[in-house]
Amino acid sequence: MPKPKEPEAKGALEVSRRGFLTGAGAVISSSLVAGTEALRAAPDSAESAVAGPGKVDIALTVNGAEKTLALEPRVTLLDALRFELELTGAKKVCDRGTCGACTVTVDGKPAYACSVLAIQVQGKDIRTVEGLAQGDRLHPIQQAFVDNDAQQCGYCTPGFVMACKAFLDKNPTPTLDQVRTGLGGNLCRCGTYVGVAQAVLQSSESQTGSLVGEGRNHA
Amino acid sequence: METTVTKKTERLIGKPIRRREDPRLITGTATYVEDIELPGMHYAAVVRSPHPAADIKGIDTRAAEQHPGVVAVYTGKDIDHLGAVPCGISLPDLRIPHHHLLAQDRVYYVGHPVAVVVAGDRYIAADAVDLVEVEYEPTDSVSEPEEALEAGAPAVHAEWPDNVAFTHHQEGGDIEKAFAEADVIVKERIVSQRLAPSAMEPRGTVASWNSGDETLTVYSSTQIPHILRTLMAGVLGLPEHKLRVIAPEVGGGFGSKCELYPEEALTAFIAMKIGKPVKWVLTRRDEFLATIHGRGHIDYYELAAKKDGTMLGLRVKIIQDVGSFHMLLTPAMPTLSVLMLPGLYRFKNVHADVVGVFTHRMATDLYRGAGRPEATHGIERMVEVLAAELKMDPVELRIKNFVPPSDFPYDTPMGVSYDSGNYKAILEKAVETVGYSQLRQEQQEARRQGRLMGIGIATYGEICAFGPSPALPTGGWESATVKIEPSGQVTVMTGVSPHGQGSQTTFSQIAADELGVDIDDIVVTHGDTSTVQHGVGTFGSRNTAVGGTALVLAIRELKEKIETYGAMLLESDDVTYGAGVCTCNKTGKTVTLGEIAMTSWTGPTYPANTQPGLVATNYWEPPNFAFPFGAHIVVSEVDPDTGEVAISRYLAVDDCGKVINPLLVDGQVHGGVAQGLGQALYEQVVYDDTGQLVTGEYMDYALPKAAMVPTIETDRTETPSPVNPLGVKGVGEAGTIAASPAVVNSVVDALSHLGVRHIDMPLTPEKIWKLVQQGGSA
Numbered sequence: 001m002p003k004p005k006e007p008e009a010k011g012a013l014e015v016s017r018r019g020f021l022t023g024a025g026a027v028i029s030s031s032l033v034a035g036t037e038a039l040r041a042a043p044d045s046a047e048s049a050v051a052g053p054g055k056v057d058i059a060l061t062v063n064g065a066e067k068t069l070a071l072e073p074r075v076t077l078l079d080a081l082r083f084e085l086e087l088t089g090a091k092k093v094c095d096r097g098t099c100g101a102c103t104v105t106v107d108g109k110p111a112y113a114c115s116v117l118a119i120q121v122q123g124k125d126i127r128t129v130e131g132l133a134q135g136d137r138l139h140p141i142q143q144a145f146v147d148n149d150a151q152q153c154g155y156c157t158p159g160f161v162m163a164c165k166a167f168l169d170k171n172p173t174p175t176l177d178q179v180r181t182g183l184g185g186n187l188c189r190c191g192t193y194v195g196v197a198q199a200v201l202q203s204s205e206s207q208t209g210s211l212v213g214e215g216r217n218h219a
Numbered sequence: 220m221e222t223t224v225t226k227k228t229e230r231l232i233g234k235p236i237r238r239r240e241d242p243r244l245i246t247g248t249a250t251y252v253e254d255i256e257l258p259g260m261h262y263a264a265v266v267r268s269p270h271p272a273a274d275i276k277g278i279d280t281r282a283a284e285q286h287p288g289v290v291a292v293y294t295g296k297d298i299d300h301l302g303a304v305p306c307g308i309s310l311p312d313l314r315i316p317h318h319h320l321l322a323q324d325r326v327y328y329v330g331h332p333v334a335v336v337v338a339g340d341r342y343i344a345a346d347a348v349d350l351v352e353v354e355y356e357p358t359d360s361v362s363e364p365e366e367a368l369e370a371g372a373p374a375v376h377a378e379w380p381d382n383v384a385f386t387h388h389q390e391g392g393d394i395e396k397a398f399a400e401a402d403v404i405v406k407e408r409i410v411s412q413r414l415a416p417s418a419m420e421p422r423g424t425v426a427s428w429n430s431g432d433e434t435l436t437v438y439s440s441t442q443i444p445h446i447l448r449t450l451m452a453g454v455l456g457l458p459e460h461k462l463r464v465i466a467p468e469v470g471g472g473f474g475s476k477c478e479l480y481p482e483e484a485l486t487a488f489i490a491m492k493i494g495k496p497v498k499w500v501l502t503r504r505d506e507f508l509a510t511i512h513g514r515g516h517i518d519y520y521e522l523a524a525k526k527d528g529t530m531l532g533l534r535v536k537i538i539q540d541v542g543s544f545h546m547l548l549t550p551a552m553p554t555l556s557v558l559m560l561p562g563l564y565r566f567k568n569v570h571a572d573v574v575g576v577f578t579h580r581m582a583t584d585l586y587r588g589a590g591r592p593e594a595t596h597g598i599e600r601m602v603e604v605l606a607a608e609l610k611m612d613p614v615e616l617r618i619k620n621f622v623p624p625s626d627f628p629y630d631t632p633m634g635v636s637y638d639s640g641n642y643k644a645i646l647e648k649a650v651e652t653v654g655y656s657q658l659r660q661e662q663q664e665a666r667r668q669g670r671l672m673g674i675g676i677a678t679y680g681e682i683c684a685f686g687p688s689p690a691l692p693t694g695g696w697e698s699a700t701v702k703i704e705p706s707g708q709v710t711v712m713t714g715v716s717p718h719g720q721g722s723q724t725t726f727s728q729i730a731a732d733e734l735g736v737d738i739d740d741i742v743v744t745h746g747d748t749s750t751v752q753h754g755v756g757t758f759g760s761r762n763t764a765v766g767g768t769a770l771v772l773a774i775r776e777l778k779e780k781i782e783t784y785g786a787m788l789l790e791s792d793d794v795t796y797g798a799g800v801c802t803c804n805k806t807g808k809t810v811t812l813g814e815i816a817m818t819s820w821t822g823p824t825y826p827a828n829t830q831p832g833l834v835a836t837n838y839w840e841p842p843n844f845a846f847p848f849g850a851h852i853v854v855s856e857v858d859p860d861t862g863e864v865a866i867s868r869y870l871a872v873d874d875c876g877k878v879i880n881p882l883l884v885d886g887q888v889h890g891g892v893a894q895g896l897g898q899a900l901y902e903q904v905v906y907d908d909t910g911q912l913v914t915g916e917y918m919d920y921a922l923p924k925a926a927m928v929p930t931i932e933t934d935r936t937e938t939p940s941p942v943n944p945l946g947v948k949g950v951g952e953a954g955t956i957a958a959s960p961a962v963v964n965s966v967v968d969a970l971s972h973l974g975v976r977h978i979d980m981p982l983t984p985e986k987i988w989k990l991v992q993q994g995g996s997a
């Protein structure tokens with residue numbers, strides 16, 4: 001699908017309110033770190049210490065592939081994935097870091113893609129739900145979601161899958177209580193939590209070779 | 220002749236078939252509205268009122284219009300020739316304010332759309348919202364419905380200073396006699412608080428106008444694509460056949476997407492106006508502000524009974540918080556509550572008065588259960604209050620008053636006829652499974668130790684499988700088309716519009732069994748008004764009971780035609796179709812469905828008086844609703860130091876009639892319980908005294924998370940419904956209806972020795988802690 005039309009260039013005196021705030025925010029944070037980081041990043045001139053508000057080149061490594069984008073610095077990783085890289089698995093539900101539907105992993109750790117700027121995660125290993133399956137073969141956690149009816153409308157599902165994967169990578173043999181607490185960063189309004197927890201348990205045990213055998217009715 | 224159709228004798232109905240929907244959902248490749256990008260896409264962003272009540276003195280759009288990248292700004296004057304946001308309900312004294320797509324000279328709630336900004340870039344559109352300068356003159360507002368009913372309260376609509384939106388009265392039996400004969404009358408004020416349906420996918424619409432042939436294509440996150448098309452065509456003044464509505468993948472609805480919202484029509488209007496495709500998607504904050512809320516009841520209950528526990532009659536006054544405008548079905552919500560007031564009990568005397576009240580808030584309308592959770596919460600709380608009053612065991616009291624199995628079909632005093640049920644059996648099953656008498660002993664022991672343990676029971680009945688057409692402004696039938704392609708593969712088009720229910724799976728199971736073909740040879744499609752015959756949609760737990768029945772009947776009609784073709788090919792007049800082949804009963808010769816299908820489409824000859832092709836469409840009008848029922852039991856413990864409620868057991872025993880897929884039925888129960896439990900313990904939409912929405916983000920509105928939902932034990936009884944040939948009832952809303960009274964009853968039970976009779980939801984730690992501290996008298 002084609003990308004949205006490029007925004008028209010803004011004149012120097014015509015920055016929008018949000019553009020102004022973004023620019024101002026960058027200036028303020030530069031001064032808060034006493035100039036050291038800003039100076040390291042851009043030692044040549046005061047002007048270049050502030051990236052944007054116009055587009056800058058940003059290089060992202062997503063699912064193992066290097067992508068170069070021209071983005072305003074205010075663009076979140078989530079928007080970059082969805083609107084620039086056509087990776088629409090991660091969802092924008094709250095855009096505030098409260099629901100987890102945009103969860104991806106950054107260097108193996110779960111991250112809310114809505115709450116990270118694309119410019120911040122350059123050079124890091126970004127993984128999304130699209131990169132999980134091997135060809136037609138679902139990743140074990142994806143298969144476990146299917147086996148345990150762990151999704152209904154599916155909108156929270158990609159975020160849940162990535163959160164579960166990161167959780168299992170860190171906790172390969174969790175208890176049910178650990179799973180339920182560990183998934184506290186993701187919301188599902190369809191209420192599939194029982195199935196998700198089962199999926200995580202099945203997946204954790206399948207990694208050590210023993211599948212959950214019985215149905216989930218009384219799990 | 221080749222065929223891909225496999226012979227199948229194994230029946231799939233009743234089996235936990237994994238969902239056909241899942242591969243696209245689990246890999247992130249499903250296409251929701253926000254995933255759709257079209258060439259030349261523009262983006263709309265809505266300017267909303269920050270005031271609950273204000274006159275608009277002027278709107279200056281110049282700065283926004285001059286902002287680079289902005290294409291257009293529209294305000295109320297640009298759309299006043301368009302139709303109003305529709306309300307589909309009629310009641311004798313219903314007052315329907317004209318609900319423009321954009322505010323005209325006044326705003327009526329925080330979040331009221333005032334203007335729309337359109338730009339070629341989503342960020343520019345969002346930025347430019349802040350450049351629209353609206354001059355407001357705030358006026359007094361009223362937020363609480365009981366305050367709105369008081370004399371002298373600010374009028375939401377000047378023409379109706381009493382703020383009464385409608386009234387409704389219904390009665391059955393002789394209430395005066397029932398109360399005169401009563402030994403005991405228990406009374407309670409019971410609130411079912413406003414809730415946010417809060418589907419994970421925010422509402423959104425993409426509209427694309429083709430100026431050449433003057434057709435409009437609208438992708439919308441909706442539960443009712445066909446109805447949306449009719450309504451939107453009316454609002455826009457567009458010939459209906461020039462409008463195509465597509466519900467792509469929809470990320471949950473729970474009733475909140477059974478509407479024509481102003482923004483949906485505005486997006487379409489803008490696409491026609493600028494000749495470019497336009498996308499609009501709500502932010503979460505705006506979703507909280509401007510998507511309908513559910514519930515919003517203040518109910519006054521009086522229950523009359525004999526001292527042996529025989530319930531005689533129920534008198535109820537329902538105050539429904541309408542908000543400032545009606546949406547599509549708003550006034551129907553409390554009337555559905557009224558139909559469910561007697562619950563599963565056989566008393567014949569009921570008296571209900573409803574008043575709908577305008578307030579300066581977003582409208583209320585359908586949210587999972589829609590009127591029935593309020594009624595069930597009410598009666599199941601009142602039974603507990605009566606049990607406490609009479610010092611009777613709540614299980615015994617319920618069983619004493621249940622409609623007995625011999626009375627079905629059972630005509631209730633509210634004029635509906637319960638189709639089938641065995642209420643005593645399901646409660647006894649739940650009681651036995653949970654070990655009720657053992658739990659009561661444990662409770663005694665816990666109390667001796669100073670622990671606050673409670674056992675909560677809720678039984679429920681539900682009106683679902685909506686429904687007979689007289690009950691719905693949209694028609695209550697549903698449709699299905701079944702087509703056997705020339706290759707023998709099967710395409711099903713259903714008029715329902717599932718969005719998480721898994722109906723592609725259940726319908727595939729039904730079709731596989733009816734046709735005797737492999738499930739992989741079936742594809743179920745829905746949601747596109749250009750390709751799917753007219754349909755009603757998905758709400759009111761109706762997909763399988765109504766849409767599934769239409770599917771069965773379409774296939775049965777088609778099977779006759781298959782046999783006609785089979786007879787021709789087998790040169791026999793005695794053939795039977797089954798398991799993917801047509802067999803001559805005399806010779807045993809067979810011809811496959813694939814061979815029959817190819818012949819039906821390509822000839823060269825056709826049976827006499829028989830049209831080519833294998834396609835059948837059925838529109839099925841149900842003769843009645845279906846009435847699922849169940850018993851849920853909750854064991855909880857209250858922490859006296861923090862007021863926190865911990866649920867140690869949740870048992871759900873449900874009867875949704877014949878089960879097509881137990882995996883999906885369990886999923887619906889789990890999800891329903893999560894939402895009912897959310898209402899019981901955590902959720903509420905809060906407007907402050909000045910009419911501002913306080914709970915506008917997930918940081919403030921507490922949706923249950925994984926650790927807040929206990930492990931749910933599920934079990935079932937199976938009482939087929941006589942209303943449809945599948946014997947199914949419906950299960951989408953059951954968990955939600957049962958969970959809130961079950962949870963609240965358990966907590967009240969935990970505190971009953973302190974004299975606590977009732978606590979309004981949500982049972983926040985603060986509320987419970989105060990009750991414990993004050994010895995039950997908060």
